[in-house]
Amino acid sequence: MTTQLAWFRNDLRLADHAALIAAADRGTVAALFVLDDETPGAWKMGAAQRWWLHHSLVSLSRSIAERGGRLILRRGRAGPIVKALAAELRAEVHTLVHHEPWAVAQEDEAGTVTRHHGTTLAPPATVLSGTGGRYRIFTPWWRKLLEQMPPPRPRPVPDLRWADVGAISSDDLASWALLPTKPDWSGGFRDWQPGEAGAAARLADFARRAARYDEARNLPSVEGTSRLSPHLALGEISINTAWHAIADAVGERVAEPWLRELGWRDFSANIIDQFPDHGDAPNREAFARFPFLDDPAGYQAWCKGQTGYPIVDAGMRQLWETGWMHNRVRMITASFLVKHQLIDWRLGERWFWDTLLDADYGNNAQGWQWVMGSGVDSSPFNRIFAPVGQSAKFAAAGYIRRWVPELAKLPDDAIHAPWEAGVALIRAGVKLGRDYPAPIVNHEAARARALQAWAAVKAA
Structure with missing residues (x-):
């Protein structure tokens, strides 16, 4: 049975994870996360999100350990690290497609990688105009995306058989120093619950309030929004899961204003897929x-x-x-x-x-x-x-x-x-x-x- 390397990035979950599901279907699984601040052009993760990443990795490591596996942690330039570990394990590599320019560079440097869709509602390059062109304006793009919606129903955590990685080195998460020390400015973050379970709890809470979203979303004095964005940013919950949970809770017609917000997130991926330097250079x-x-x-x-x-x-x-x-x-x-x-x-x-x-x-x-x-x-x-x-x-x-x-x-x-x-x-x-x-x-x-x-x- 061949070894399959599931390379986690900003998709720190086990449920509805196409790369993990494919790896589990093909053999025994090894799991890897790389903290990459070194790929040329990469935007080093910000201080606040590094706090979240620490806790999210603790959660993911625990979930994997509870199922008998081990999350390998490495720090450095992701492409060469993935390539070297795959060679050491004689493993095929699976990952979800990400659209940030440095993520694309990481995949190119990693060698032979099987890429799976799973970070957007639809792959950006599949939402095309009648002439086959890419959209740059949200409203017609959204109408075209809706022709492919709803997305597939989310899939559960697969049956995982783990590869023997006991001899494989792994960093100590604490050595990455992702958490602030002195002064500790993160005290106000403690109402958040990073991780897959926290994402599910946040989604369930919003499902109870989603019918009022359209009337409450612009009022900062009330709890009118989902607050799912940090969980979505690090992929602790799939966008398909989010779509179906809210559409099922209140119906697609009532849910549409919030589903459009998921669409805006996809549209942004569509834009950086076409214009990778959009974070640095004005388009006009x-x-x-x-x-x-x-x-x-x-x-x-x-x-x-x-x-x-x-x-x-x-x-x-x-x-x-x-x-x-x-x-x-x-x-x-x-x-x-x-x-x-x-x-x-x-x-x-x-x-x-x-x-x-x-x-x-x-x-x-x-x-x-x-x-x-x-x-x-x-x-x-x-x-x-x-x-x-x-x-x-x-x-x-x-x-x-x-x-x-x-x-x-x-x-x-x-x-x-x-x-x-x-x-x-x-x-x-x-x-x-x-x-x-x-x-x-x-x-x-x-x-x-x-x-x-x-x-x-x-x-x-």
Whole structure:
């Protein structure tokens, strides 16, 4: 019986894992995960997600051990490591296809690898227009994807027979130092439960709330979203499992707004499959000459939630504390950085990459380029979110009180713009510039400056 090497990457689960199922069907299985910070062009996993990775690998190792196996851990350039281990074991290699440019490079360097679909609803190259071309706009792409939906039903953990890997060396997970030491900034992460069981619990919780998703998803003060994104980012649950669980719970018609969000995740994979440098280079040439400002102090104020705009500061503080931010607020904070502050979108993208537990190259790049207006399918640059208006429109008072406690005593009608609160500010005992920052920019002036900058770019 031949040995089959199941190479895990950002797909840290046993259920509905096509590469593992194929390996189990063909022989005895050896399991491998490689922490790769060395492949050229790789975006080194951010600090927050490394915390998640540690706990997810603990969970996966335990699940494999409970079934009589052992997860081999290695650190270094993945391609050569996989190739060498496959030769040592005389094993065939199976892995799920990933679309990040460095993941493609890893597969190419690994030698003979059998690639299996299992990270998207459909392989990006199969969602084609009537003329056989690739889509760059979400709406027609989504319509075309729906012709292939629903995806296959998820498959259970296969019957696994393990290869004898007792003599094979494996790193000690602790030696990777994925967890923060001093200071330990991860205290706010402890409400999360990384791992396959945690993903299943999160999905079950959302299934009970999914019927209200469309009306609640834009309200940061309520628990309206699924919070599945960190589990999906590291593949602790398959996208097929997520689709069917929610469609079964509430029906596909009611589930459609959330299923579209799964679709957006797939669409982002479609974009980076076509444009591998989407995380670094604007897709629209005009934005390569955009006059961004060099403003380190303003950038730090944004990162730390000290801009003087409560909805922006609440979002940035939530991100730092919990490793996650409400999606509506992600758009508001991103727009504020690039349009109110005129700071390069790539700085914001990198901050999100380092601080988000759900950091995903395609989603992150697509989201930032959408806000900037520089992506293949994006919002026009002149769509500039008014943070005060957005805060009031989406009833963010409770959210602000949670994350900006300095303003907790302000009434709802004053908390969105405390510099206009007048007597309410005095009654709340808040002094701007002492207890909470004054706005670092004026909205109207910043908006005019941004539009002027864009007009100059178009005229050049």
